[in-house]
Amino acid sequence: MAEGAPEDFRALLEDSSVVKAGIDLKAQISALAGRGIMLAGRLEDIELMHYLLGPERSHKLDVLARSYLGVELDAAAPVGTGSLFDDAPEETGPDRVLETAAMLRLSECLLHEMAATEGMMRLYDEIEEPLIAVLARMERTGVRVDLGSLRDFAEGLRRKMAGREAEVRRLAGEPDLNILSPKQIGAVLYEKLKLDPKARKPKSGSWPTDEQTLSRLADRSPIIDAILDYRGLRKLLSTYIEPFADYISPVDGRVHTTFNQALTATGRLSSSNPNLQNIPIRTEEGREIRKAFVAGEPGWVMMSADYSQIELRLMAHLCGDAHLVDAFRQGQDVHAATAAKIFHVPVADVTADQRRIAKTANFGIMYGISSFGLAERLRCPRSEAKQIIDDYFASFPSIRGFIDATVAQARERGYVETLFGRRRYIADIGAGNAAVRALAERNAVNAPIQGTAADIIKLAMIAVDRRLREGGFRSRMVLQIHDELLLEVPQEEVAPVRELLVREMEGVISLSVPLTVECHDGKTWLEAH
């Protein structure tokens, strides 16, 4: 829409009493802001509205026009209809006039459908619509990535990689081995070195060389660790270092991701070009990458605020299990408390290993665990895993109740919902194929938990953004990573902004368990987290 928008439209665009309808209005906000035009007024984003009505369906204009209006947008696009604003009509291409008319009618249709669907209008008005402008600001703000420190780090990385590569070739006895080829690696590990004599070549013809499979063979040959090491280092280089130079804006020297607000099945955001929601943290080398994320101005710091165990707290709230709820209320180590229950020992006697098992079980439960899956992750016999799961459900009977009720709801209504009414439709819940149905059941159990967490942090972002602006702070939000908000903050605002963040994030909703937020600051994202 905005392409070539003349100044004549400024008054209309900035008139807050004029409703704006369209698709991906966040992009329009940014495009107009770049020309000094501040888009105002209620936003009716048909992509977002349709996303709430059915998050896993297509939200593309031509698909919606066909299904809601019976109009074929691409069918008979005549030549030269031009756009609303372009001076020079294109020879070919989409009919912008028809598209615009379709968007206006679609907006009406979708508003009607939302009004007829319990909870949708509130979700749109109180979460998705106000979030549009917040995300637009975050995208335009961007985050500073210090390319120099990334390059310094890359040098040492390349040396380490060369060493690992030589080691792999030597251990394989193959001087020309392409370490990047899963095919060649598979042949060496399974056919030449016979590291897993029991393994049989799968029908697909390719031996499994994924991290999980390989790490099981690690005690058979040092070549395994060398391969995994090499892969990890290469990942850092090829995904988080080499491409970043091209993402740094020549205008402000910062990296501007795109937040996708209408993509995931559960209501989470995603981030792309580049994805700043999967910057490494788990390994020593990976953490070096986070050190490059720094505040953009001297005297400013990075500040990170994250919800502590939000999904587990939500599970406790949703199932109402007294023990789990109490553990959170009393501020206990909930994994240790879980271990105490399922292993029938006092909390003080819980071993590190028992805690690790309980932690894995806690996460597994939220994802719809099976004894096979738990056995895989704990590297224990299935019988042991089954015993742990049985003990878990015996200790927390209301969790079993929650799971059964959620699956039943999916079967009866065809969808499950978050605390705020966001829906995920579970099409395969009645599938004949047991595997397909089992996946649908796991989706049904997980969606209310993951989705409610997504709703909560979205509300927090809206509240934090409003408070920062109302309070005249210079601090700004730069990233959201599912349960964490990252800001850059002038030194003198550190204390008040920390208080603001904790108050607004913890105060989004009152549950049967406390929502707690941990907040840290430092020169880099690594220090702040």
Place this chain on the structure above:
DNA sequence: GTATTCTGG
């Protein structure tokens, strides 16, 4: 274009 392999929550 799809599959594999990695990164994060």
Place this chain on the structure above:
DNA sequence: TTCTACCAGAATACG
């Protein structure tokens, strides 16, 4: 009996 934990994105190999 069957398959095997949820949600994502990017780079690369391979057919």
